[in-house]
Amino acid sequence: MKKIIVVCLLLFYSLASAAAFSGFDAIFSDATEETDSSAKDFSWKGKAEVSLEGFPKGGMLDPAESISFDLEWNTSRVQTSASLSFSNTLQWDELLTDLSLTTFVKNVRIEAGFLTKEWGSGDGVHVVDVPNALDYTNGITDDLLAMKVPEPMVIVSSSWGNTALELLYKPIFTPMKTSMEGRWSLLPATFFAPDGTKATITDSQTSKLSYSQFGSRLSTVWGPSDISFIYFNGYYSQPGYKNLVFDFSDPLHPYVTSVEVQYTKAQLFGTALTVVAGPYTLMFEGGYYLSEDKEGTDPTLYNSKWVYEAGIGMFLFGTSTYGSLMYNGHRTDHFDQVDVLAGDVDAYQAYGGKAYGNTLTAALEIPFARDTLSLRLAGTYQIETKGYAFLPSLQWEISDSLVFTAKGRLFGNVSGDEGNIFKTWDENDSVSIGISFLF
Template identity: 45%
Template sequence: MKRHSLRSHRWETKGFVSILLVLLLASLPLSAFDGFTDIFGPADEVAATGVSPQTPFAPSFGINGTVGFSIEGMRALDDSREIETAVGGGLEIDLSWRGSIVDAQAKLALQPTIDTPLQWVDIFKGLSVTSYFEGGRIEAGLLKKEWGSGDAVHVVDVLNAPDYRNGIVDDALAMKVAEPMVLTTATWKDAALEVVYKPMLVPMLTAEDPEHRWSMLTDAQAELFSVATVNQVTAAELSRFTNGQYGARLVGTFGPADLGLIYYNGFYTQPAYDLRAYYTSGGAIDIGFTRAQLFATEATVVTGAFTFMFEGGFWLSEDASASETETYNSKWVYLGAVGMLIPGTGAYASVTYHGQYILGFDETNPIDVDTIQANQSSDGKAYMNTLTAAVDIPLAREKVTVRLAGTYQIETKGYALLPSVSWSISDDLVLKVAGRLFGAVGDAPDSLFKTWAANDSLAVGIAYLF
């Protein structure tokens, strides 16, 4: 399969519900037992401990969540001297049921906005059925999972598409799309094996309107997409059997080190553009997705106050020969990070260096998707390298937390700064002030952060936890 006539932003509810029901039914085993307290923790943190058949069991139902309200101020796009305000917040609910055979959990968010219609990806932040067998568990539904050893930043975390419709925030989990999948985890001694299947293609989410403040297109790309005809996506195309994806992750502990191996057969989540027909005859632009296989490894080593993290992998594209302009090439990805607990302060700081190198890169072909992507993100180079740093400082007996986080893209000199202060007024009331600053240093080339330079903002919010 070389190309799909797909667009990456809408799904029909009917098709999604049908797929979800199949997943939920498929997850019900013939026999299982309880005895697990952390359903959704990482695989290497879950212990498979059984419960005696004579142990009485009482099914339980739990509900918790948050009610919040926030105001965000942002520079107006048409007049930088004016401030636009956006009202946010809403209701988030976590529902859980623990039965004798099956556990279930639903994470729902009702956060209406004025300018963005709600989709199922906005409402269902998680929806799953979990059952256990001796030595493991099986989960099915809408899941968010994290693969890799990095500190929130990864190059091998492939199970969930990212959501950039509202820019970048300092919560990596919040920027993930909960995707339909079935995942089985088996554990023994100091090792765990995860096997996953995803029945449909969920692309990365971006602002659809080229004129939107969070559009990821450069000015030249925005001008092109404002006049060109672009093929639309259908739910049938996204959920075709040929778009199924699968993978496995094996992790184990060896002394002070956690090591892992990853294999994944799926897609690059970013869309690829076929511009040949447009430039030769004025035809439509086809949006497609490139299938690729990831062969990767990860490692975490803890030595005293320091934690060292490594990730590396090779994406083998369906266009291994790098001969097709409408598919992404193969590439190497890599990450190195160090985290440190600062003695006597309770503060934690981390620095991450990560990047990629594209094979068979042709910088002379302006309609090749790798060249288009590189012109947007790495100054037209085959390689891209980024530094990310963060520090969390607890104050006032951990009632106040100051967080400073930032990213610097080396080739384009683009940056994003995400400072925040949160104050736990009481056990169930939290006040948070957060800022976002984007831009580029000096006379920098085009980049995502330069495109978002007018989107600096300051938000104040309060949330009640129940």
């Protein structure tokens, strides 16, 4: 991965320079050189941020400091950008948060680099958004783009009239990022011994061309509607497990001592629709993930599944307050063949042991004081397990260069003890404050 970042940085510089000066012989006339030189535009901006997050139930404080830079260099033919982030908790592979080079050939747009893209019509939540994996190492937030992992990819797009086509290629596979242990761990409880020792986990090496993926999105505008058709050939982002070795010293509470990680190939056939109806925006997504395990007979691979989503967004009562409500879910094929005792990966991902899972997500954004103060109330509720996450936040733009933020995260169950991610994170309720300086 480190080699890929270095290569991309070199390509970023060399390709941008080459594209700025290459061309036919006529380009090198004095007049043209003067025009190209005047067309160059370099700009940069940065942000320094200090924040403090407290976990009342654990009595812990997590300080965080970060500084980030956004760089842009544009010529008449090429647009280049890079984002770098430095923090006290930074891992080396998190340094580069964006690196892109964009050029145009007639009406064809070509973009390459470490990119973050969003596919789908939903407001903050999607079921057909396949370009990027998500990062759960610090739990969840109400900012989907902030949770996305930048991935190396190439996107070629073109449009004619009201129709546009995007072609996506990802040379390697980047799985979802999770914590293996600690407060945000997503590992099954059976992966830990009674004394808390974690199972030995052997991961797959997915930074290979053999894990390349590709997809396409065809979008068109039809009256008040914006509809798109999506195809993707790649992998489920969540890990699967094989070759589990159990310790049965306590027959009533066996646990895994070692396991190998693998990933399931899958194809997505999906669609997304947005309809503007007066003050309302209606949003729909749906699709089918066709797994390599079509019959659902391999417990180490994820089954095929249907996914769906519907939502509505609107400005309330003619004000600048915006509210949205999203309903999404999935239904797993051949769930009757899922064997919990065999360590079937579909059982680990099931909600309350059911073939289906449905979730409600709502958000309300309320601006105050001429938009310098903004209150956002967001939350999600998992219907089958009655688990919830409440994510309020407040942002105050003190000046053009100074911003104060306060955020909260509250997890739990409305009732019952059904297993779900929010019940697992019940002790992780937190409050954070931060201040950012923009320059």
